[in-house]
Amino acid sequence: MKMSAGKLVFMTAILSFFTPACAQKYFDIDLWAGAPKVKSVDLNDTAKVRVYLPNKEEATGRAVVICPGGGYSHLSMENEGYDWAALFNNMGIAAIVLKYRMPHGNCEVPISDAEEAIKLVRHNAANWNINANDVGIMGFSAGGHLASTIATHAAKDVLPDFQILFYPVITMNPDITHIGSHDNFLGAKAKKKEENLYSNDLQVTRVTPRAFIALSDDDHAVLPANGVNYYIELYRNDVPATLHVYPSGGHGWGNRDSFKYHNEMQLDLKAWLRSF
Numbered sequence: 001m002k003m004s005a006g007k008l009v010f011m012t013a014i015l016s017f018f019t020p021a022c023a024q025k026y027f028d029i030d031l032w033a034g035a036p037k038v039k040s041v042d043l044n045d046t047a048k049v050r051v052y053l054p055n056k057e058e059a060t061g062r063a064v065v066i067c068p069g070g071g072y073s074h075l076s077m078e079n080e081g082y083d084w085a086a087l088f089n090n091m092g093i094a095a096i097v098l099k100y101r102m103p104h105g106n107c108e109v110p111i112s113d114a115e116e117a118i119k120l121v122r123h124n125a126a127n128w129n130i131n132a133n134d135v136g137i138m139g140f141s142a143g144g145h146l147a148s149t150i151a152t153h154a155a156k157d158v159l160p161d162f163q164i165l166f167y168p169v170i171t172m173n174p175d176i177t178h179i180g181s182h183d184n185f186l187g188a189k190a191k192k193k194e195e196n197l198y199s200n201d202l203q204v205t206r207v208t209p210r211a212f213i214a215l216s217d218d219d220h221a222v223l224p225a226n227g228v229n230y231y232i233e234l235y236r237n238d239v240p241a242t243l244h245v246y247p248s249g250g251h252g253w254g255n256r257d258s259f260k261y262h263n264e265m266q267l268d269l270k271a272w273l274r275s276f
Contacts, residue, residue, distance in 0.1 A: 024085045026052045031116050036101075038112040045101045047113040049120065052085035052095040053128055060092035061131030062273075064164065065117045067098050069141030069252070072110070072184035075099060079254035080140040080166075087255070087266065091273065094130055096121055100146065105187035107198065114150050115158040122157075136162035136209070140254060141222055142181040144168025145200070148230065151211070152203035160209050162276070164269070167215040167251055170226040171199040178222045201226075204233040210240040212272045214265060216249035240276075244268050 031047035053059070068080035075081070081097040088095040100113035118135060125132040137160040139147030144165040151163040169181045172195040186194050196202055211234055215227045224245065234241040246261040253259035 024052055024082075024089065026050050026085065029120070031098075031113060031120065036109075036112065037116065038106070038108045040101050040109050041104050041106070042102065046099075047101050047116070048099045049117055050082065050097045050099075051128070052089055052097070054089040054092045054094060056129055058092045059094070059129040060134075061129065062092070062134045062136070063094035063096060063121050063125075063128070063130045064088060064136045064138050065096045065098055065114070065121060065160070067100060067114060067137065067139035067143035067146045069139070069143040071178065071180040072103055072142045072145075073180065074102075075143075076140070076252070076254065079252070079256060080143065083255040084138075087269075091270065093273070094121075094128060103185050105184070107185050110146050110185075111149060111153075114146055115154055118150070118154070118158045118160060134161050136160050136164060138164035138166075139168060140166045141252065142169050142178065142185070144227075145170060145181060145185070145198075148200040149198060151209050152200045152205075159207075162209050163211045165211060165213045165227065165230070166254070167219055167222050168213070168227055168230070169222050170201050170230045172196075173199055176223050176225050178226075201229045201233045204230070204237050204239065206237050206239065208234065208237065208239050210276065212242055212244075212269060214244040214246070214268070216246050216251065216253070218248050219251045221251035242268075242272055 029049050031049055066081055068075045068077050070076050085095040098117045100110045103109045121135050122132040137147040137150055147163055148170055151160055169178045171177050172182050213227045213231055215224050231241055231243040249259050
């Protein structure tokens with residue numbers, strides 16, 4: 001069926017009116033204005049953030065920096081990054097998705113990117129309607145290792161106020177770690193001292209920020225012991241934490257509707273975020 005020019009203009013106007021309500025607004029920023037603090041062997045690998053801000057009148061002041069997973073070899077930017085923006089924005093929470101650089105055996109590369117992302121959010125807190133004392137970090141799988149590394153290692157000015165971890169790699173102990181993440185993060189011939197330093201369950205203290213941990217009982221890629229052991233150490237150190245172990249789902253479900261416990265997971269996360 002042919003459409004007249006007048007009707008076409010009218011339909012275009014209608015579509016343009018509804019599109020902003022459906023699409024998530026964002027802007028991208030190069031993380032490092034100049035040379036990165038830590039140089040990567042891959043000069044073409046750059047760090048960026050994509051910033052999703054809630055409507056000003058709905059903003060709670062809370063923000064979360066999101067670290068997608070990928071075994072420290074690549075990043076699952078959609079499922080474990082951008083797809084979460086709507087959930088957070090609808091709660092009045094700013095979502096900042098971090099594209100961090102791959103370590104290639106130099107763990108300081110992604111660590112410096114994650115710390116810089118926290119600094120960037122706090123530096124822009126006033127302009128972005130964010131409370132600089134309510135900035136959390138979130139991570140999936142290897143991104144969960146990065147997030148928990150920042151939560152247990154960072155100096156006070158970049159220490160997050162809370163952490164959200166999905167099926168995280170926590171330990172670098174070769175017996176129960178995700179070996180690909182271990183080798184990419186520290187190198188295949190890492191020393192025991194380095195493995196212990198970045199086994200984040202061993203680095204929990206009373207000042208470690210509160211945590212939400214979620215994983216599947218049948219995860220054979222990253223053993224559930226990673227997240228469970230981290231929860232136990234948080235508990236031992238009187239750090240407020242919650243652990244959700246879903247009966248099935250395997251690994252890497254992120255924000256996919258196909259995850260059998262997708263609705264429960266979102267409700268659990270929302271309830272926890274509203275608890276403090």
